[in-house]
Amino acid sequence: MKKPTRYIAAFDSHGCHADPPTMRAFWAFLALWKPEIRVAGGDHFDFSHLRTKASEGERYESGQQDFQWGLDFLRRFKPSHVAWGNHDARAWQLLDCPNANVRVQAERMIEEMEDAVKTAKVVIPYDKRQFIQIGNLKVIHGFSHGENAVRRAAAVYGRVLHGHIHRAESVRIDGIDVREAFSSGCLCKVDLKYNSRSLGTLRHENGWAYGEILPSGHTTVHLARRVGGVWHLPTEFRSIS
Numbered sequence: 586m587k588k589p590t591r592y593i594a595a596f597d598s599h600g601c602h603a604d605p606p607t608m609r610a611f612w613a614f615l616a617l618w619k620p621e622i623r624v625a626g627g628d629h630f631d632f633s634h635l636r637t638k639a640s641e642g643e644r645y646e647s648g649q650q651d652f653q654w655g656l657d658f659l660r661r662f663k664p665s666h667v668a669w670g671n672h673d674a675r676a677w678q679l680l681d682c683p684n685a686n687v688r689v690q691a692e693r694m695i696e697e698m699e700d701a702v703k704t705a706k707v708v709i710p711y712d713k714r715q716f717i718q719i720g721n722l723k724v725i726h727g728f729s730h731g732e733n734a735v736r737r738a739a740a741v742y743g744r745v746l747h748g749h750i751h752r753a754e755s756v757r758i759d760g761i762d763v764r765e766a767f768s769s770g771c772l773c774k775v776d777l778k779y780n781s782r783s784l785g786t787l788r789h790e791n792g793w794a795y796g797e798i799l800p801s802g803h804t805t806v807h808l809a810r811r812v813g814g815v816w817h818l819p820t821e822f823r824s825i826s
């Protein structure tokens with residue numbers, strides 16, 4: 586009988602805001618899990634200094650460490666699939682800048698980002714019409730925010746896994762075909778300077794997603810979460826029929 590194919594999906598490491606204890610657990614789990622499919626689900630760079638509404642302080646911040654941490658993560662992870670996120674996409678937005686020096690700089694950045702994911706056979710931009718298909722599961726970075734973000738993803742994409750909102754949740758909605766969405770926790774720090782006053786971020790949680798594509802084509806999804814201060818994660822699964 587054909588064996589299941591293992592995958593892992595990592596979301597929202599946010600460059601220099603990556604959470605060191607979570608990253609240590611992630612690398613340790615990756616070495617145990619040894620997945621064939623490795624999805625880099627986006628926002629691996631923070632690029633806060635490139636935000637259109639960046640504060641004066643943010644604009645003068647050096648983006649060097651952030652860029653380096655993002656590249657280091659991707660080079661070590663060696664993704665087989667990449668879905669760039671809204672933060673990563675800021676590099677491509679710079680290509681429309683009226684300042685030619687900025688455009689040249691952006692081209693160099695993009696070259697380095699693309700080089701860091703050269704192992705990937707599928708790379709998709711941050712675009713609502715594009716998704717990665719693994720078995721019967723779609724993977725996207727995520728487009729919605731707020732209370733109904735996960736529900737909306739299920740309504741639009743069917744069976745889908747996403748990051749973006751930094752919350753470990755899942756929801757199933759009515760439908761003749763299965764419509765369920767899974768949202769993965771993030772690899773970055775949960776409390777950041779810019780979200781200290783946002784109550785909506787109290788639900789943010791560290792984590793990642795993983796599972797198997799079964800011989801039937803069904804893809805299982807497990808959300809890795811820290812429980813009681815430790816990561817306690819299943820790595821063995823049995824099929825019983």
Ligand SMILES: [Fe+2]
Pocket residue numbers: 628670671672726748749750
């Ligand atoms: Fe995002």
